[in-house]
Amino acid sequence: MADDVAEERRMILKMLEEGKITPDQAVELLKALQGPAAEGAPEPGSERTVDLGRWAEQFGSRVSELADEFAQRVQRVVASADVGEKVGDVADRMADVGRTVADRIAQAFGQFGTLALPAHAFTDEMAGEFAEGAVPQVHLATPNGTVRVHTDPQAGRTWRLTVRKRVRARTPEEARSQGQHLVSVTQGPTGLTARAESWSIGSADLELVLPPVTVRLEVETSNGSVAVRGVRGTTVDVRSSNGRIDLSQVEAQRVVARTSNGSLVLEGVQADVLEARSSNGAVTGSVGGAEMEVSTSNGSVTLRPLWRPEGAAHQRLDVQASNGGVRVILPAAVREAAERKELGLSLRASTNWGSTQVEVPGTVLITQTARMGRQQVEHQSPHLAESARTLHVDVRTITGSASITSE
Incomplete structure (x- = not known):
């Protein structure tokens, strides 16, 4: 019926x-x-x-x-x-x-x-201040709209929120009246929450400028992209059902980036624990941390692992794709540290249907297998067992090529 x-x-x-x-x-x-x-x-x-x-x-x-x-x-x-x-x-x-x-x-x-009904657009702006010494909890959510978060080094402890609303109504006055209830904002010295209501009422784009403080950040949208730049946090958790996620120069103890339909761009992301997943979309960027898991079901992955002498002593990068090629490129700083024996490398690439490649100067072949379409190859630094600092890279794909190379 x-x-x-x-x-x-x-x-x-x-x-x-x-x-x-x-x-x-x-x-x-x-x-x-x-x-x-x-x-x-x-x-x-x-x-x-x-x-x-x-x-x-x-x-x-x-x-x-x-x-x-x-x-x-x-x-x-x-x-x-x-x-x-x-x-x-x-x-x-x-x-x-x-x-x-x-x-x-x-x-x-x-x-x-x-x-x-006709669509009417208007903008609301507001500001507030976080308390000295606090680690503010920041939560932004919109079912239909984009979210942008970035840091202003000159902002002291003051945040600024811009809400761009688009409401369908008979008149601009009626749209503004209805739009008052589209986004609810709760603020205080230790936190900020901005949440938009159902998309059937209208849509809302959220843009937040943070002060240079450590925060706990959560962002979610059903239909829209998310961009987070220059944020330092204990936790940065970003999720979208349909939209691209772009994280740039983000540093946190834990970073989560998940999208069902959209690409992931991770540039200069440093985290003790990193979890980045896309169901349908490519993953690109540069990441560093102790435990890093990056995956996509349908799409390619191209990553550069970051390494700093003062960073995590032991780093593990686990990259997986179901349908798509996986490529990890070791930056010159990583290769040179390995050649100076300051860093030990363990590199493994495998695929069920495709080709594998590991070509990094200074590493030696440990194992190589090929049977019934499945291929796997593993290289290591000769000094890996004695290394105080290590980088383990494991790339896997079901259908596609898997490679680890260096600049």
Whole structure:
């Protein structure tokens, strides 16, 4: 029954879009579907609801845009022909007609029908200060929108939050009124939380400028990208269902970066424990830390392991891909430290279907196997057992090449 109702709504929208029925007729037909058949309507947030809502949003936007464009054209004709204000009034009424049609569609579609209304954008800004000596807890969440976090070295202990809202409503005033409840912000001397509500109300982009203090940062979005730059923390936990995650010059005891559909960019990320995962997307960048796990199900991985004499004595980088090539490139600093015997290397590459390669000067072959499509090769520094500092790299892929080389 739910599929039938959704399909009938699509047919009504299509007939209205093609001009086969009038707006009034479309509204009456949609209202009729809200009778007994509404019991089988798709639940809010279901795939059918989201799909139909997007169609309503696109169609409603086209109605308003076309009406506004028509009004502008009429006004240009009026201005050039100097035929008086009455035709101009007609142009204004034509624009109102478009908005009225969108409004009627919104009412007929009920809960998610507001997607057919015009979108209004506005920005809110706020600021606060963290207490001296505190490690603030910062939590940013938006179901539909981007999140940006970066540090201002000159900010003292003051943070600044910018919220860019996009709300669909009949008028800008109504949009601003509704938008007041779109994002809730809780602040204090030891923390900051900004959370946007359901995407059916509107969308919100969050941009936070942090002072140069150590924080506990959590960021999450369902549909949107996340970028975190220059942040120092005890924990940096960033998650997106659909969107790219970009971490740059981030240093923390624990870093988590997860996305279901999107790429991961990790540049200059240092963590005692690093966990970076993508279900569908490439992973690139440079990382350093004691325990590092990086993986993707569908996509390639290209990483450069960082090494500092004052960093973790023993580093382990575990990289895995299901469908895609994996490549680890040792920077010159790592290769040179190994050649000076300041660092011991253990390097292993394996694949079920593909090729393997380990080519790093100063390392020697330990094992190499190849059978039934599976290949594995392992190299080590001759002085590995006596090394006070070590780097273990293990790259694996099911389908694709696996290689470890150096600059």
